[in-house]
Amino acid sequence: MEKKVHATEEQLAYAKLLDMGMKLGMLALIITFIVYVLGIFTPHIPVNDLPHYWSMPVKDYLRATGIHPGWAWLGMLGRGDFLNFLGIAFLSGVTIFCYLRVIPIFFRKKDTVYGILAIIEVLVLVLAASGILKSGGH
Amino acid sequence: MSRILLALFFLGMAVMTVLVGAASAIATTEPAAALPAAAGSSMPWWAWPAILFIVTFVLGIVAVLGGVGGGVLFVPIIGGFFPFHLDFVRGAGLLVALAGALAAGPGLLKKGMADLRLAIPVALIASSCAIVGAMIGLALPTNVVQTALGATILGIVGIMLMAKKSEYPDVQQADNLSTALRISGVYHEVSTGQDINWKIYRTPQGLALFIIIGVMAGMFGLGAGWANVPVLNLLMGAPLKVSVATSKFLLSITDTSAAWIYVNNGAVLPMMVVPSIIGIMLGSIVGVRILARTKPAAIRYMVIGLLLFAGTRALLKGLAIWN
Numbered sequence: 001m002e003k004k005v006h007a008t009e010e011q012l013a014y015a016k017l018l019d020m021g022m023k024l025g026m027l028a029l030i031i032t033f034i035v036y037v038l039g040i041f042t043p044h045i046p047v048n049d050l051p052h053y054w055s056m057p058v059k060d061y062l063r064a065t066g067i068h069p070g071w072a073w074l075g076m077l078g079r080g081d082f083l084n085f086l087g088i089a090f091l092s093g094v095t096i097f098c099y100l101r102v103i104p105i106f107f108r109k110k111d112t113v114y115g116i117l118a119i120i121e122v123l124v125l126v127l128a129a130s131g132i133l134k135s136g137g138h
Numbered sequence: 139m140s141r142i143l144l145a146l147f148f149l150g151m152a153v154m155t156v157l158v159g160a161a162s163a164i165a166t167t168e169p170a171a172a173l174p175a176a177a178g179s180s181m182p183w184w185a186w187p188a189i190l191f192i193v194t195f196v197l198g199i200v201a202v203l204g205g206v207g208g209g210v211l212f213v214p215i216i217g218g219f220f221p222f223h224l225d226f227v228r229g230a231g232l233l234v235a236l237a238g239a240l241a242a243g244p245g246l247l248k249k250g251m252a253d254l255r256l257a258i259p260v261a262l263i264a265s266s267c268a269i270v271g272a273m274i275g276l277a278l279p280t281n282v283v284q285t286a287l288g289a290t291i292l293g294i295v296g297i298m299l300m301a302k303k304s305e306y307p308d309v310q311q312a313d314n315l316s317t318a319l320r321i322s323g324v325y326h327e328v329s330t331g332q333d334i335n336w337k338i339y340r341t342p343q344g345l346a347l348f349i350i351i352g353v354m355a356g357m358f359g360l361g362a363g364w365a366n367v368p369v370l371n372l373l374m375g376a377p378l379k380v381s382v383a384t385s386k387f388l389l390s391i392t393d394t395s396a397a398w399i400y401v402n403n404g405a406v407l408p409m410m411v412v413p414s415i416i417g418i419m420l421g422s423i424v425g426v427r428i429l430a431r432t433k434p435a436a437i438r439y440m441v442i443g444l445l446l447f448a449g450t451r452a453l454l455k456g457l458a459i460w461n
Contacts, residue, residue: 012248055221061223125395
């Protein structure tokens with residue numbers, strides 16, 4: 001059985017993209033958070049009111065604030081608090097791009113099984129991110 | 139090392155202090171809030187994000203060394219001692235665990251400590267099941283979820299305490315599935331200077347357990363390092379450091395699917411999530427540097443201690459004994 005002392009090509013490619021994505025996401029997170037707390041864009045929920053809302057169950061919070069779940073935040077990017085979802089969504093999506101990066105490497109190396117596994121993983125993560133799957137709530 | 143740690147900590151603290159100070163000044167110029175003050179808390183609103191940052195920075199270091207997601211520590215500690223509702227704590231916990239894993243992943247992969255071939259089949263099962271678990275968890279009563287979580291973690295602590303050999307498990311022969319998937323490797327143990335050959339066995343049983351782990355990770359709103367490490371190490375026979383590193387990397391995939399379910403259901407507050415993520419990511423970067431120079435036995439005892447505390451806390455809170 002072949003042994004690997006060093007990380008494989010696909011592992012290094014994945015790591016490189018993950019590193020870049022993590023740093024970009026972190027940067028987006030910091031910048032949008034600074035914009036938020038400095039009040040450059042008016043937030044949907046005033047920061048003084050936050051302690052009232054963060055102690056509510058999410059169901060009550062959504063009703064009280066008039067916020068719609070799912071990808072509705074895309075239409076509220078002009079609000080300081082919702083601008084932060086750019087960084088959050090980016091960090092939550094980095095793994096999908098890392099998988100897309102290694103799929104061609106697997107197929108080039110004729111590692112068909114891992115290529116197919118990676119494709120299925122992308123489909124699973126895209127389904128989770130789509131917002132199609134809803135919970136009943138408690 | 140200590141200089142890096144201190145520099146990162148004080149840099150983060152300085153930034154957070156400036157930010158919350160500025161935000162506080164701006165907030166006091168806004169019209170008085172029409173809403174009543176939050177019950178049970180006399181702290182100004184900006185104090186909680188600042189405290190969150192400090193606590194999650196420490197958790198970020200500890201989580202990497204313990205091979206657990208930050209979420210498994212974050213949820214009981216923040217949920218127990220901060221004024222946030224558990225729905226938001228669980229959503230933030232998953233994003234915190236995800237961010238910690240994203241920060242640690244590149245370094246662990248490049249050093250060959252985390253193994254992509256081992257992670258991919260495991261991650262596919264765990265992340266698919268985490269979606270199902272997240273949907274169930276958001277529908278179940280909170281006390282039921284917490285009680286089950288506490289019992290599970292304490293069970294894993296018991297298994298780890300009884301295990302006699304786990305730093306370098308003696309795997310005589312790889313099983314057929316791991317051989318077909320070519321899951322094996324060599325990693326360099328810095329603390330002893332040795333190259334460690336490893337292979338795994340009981341792969342079908344291990345993959346089957348990741349169905350349960352995935353469901354539980356999503357259901358509890360936590361990371362899954364507390365279960366990943368014992369299964370990879372004790373059941374499948376991967377060396378402890380490979381198990382810890384691969385588990386940490388694995389969280390970046392499993393928690394991605396579960397986190398999206400929480401994000402899409404509205405259980406994410408940026409003022410709570412962002413200071414936590416920044417704190418955990420800075421802590422994780424420091425933790426990875428320490429991990430490469432730490433002996434496996436020390437990591438194992440830290441894992442056991444962390445799991446014991448987190449499990450006890452979750453169980454007692456679920457039973458309304460320690461609220």
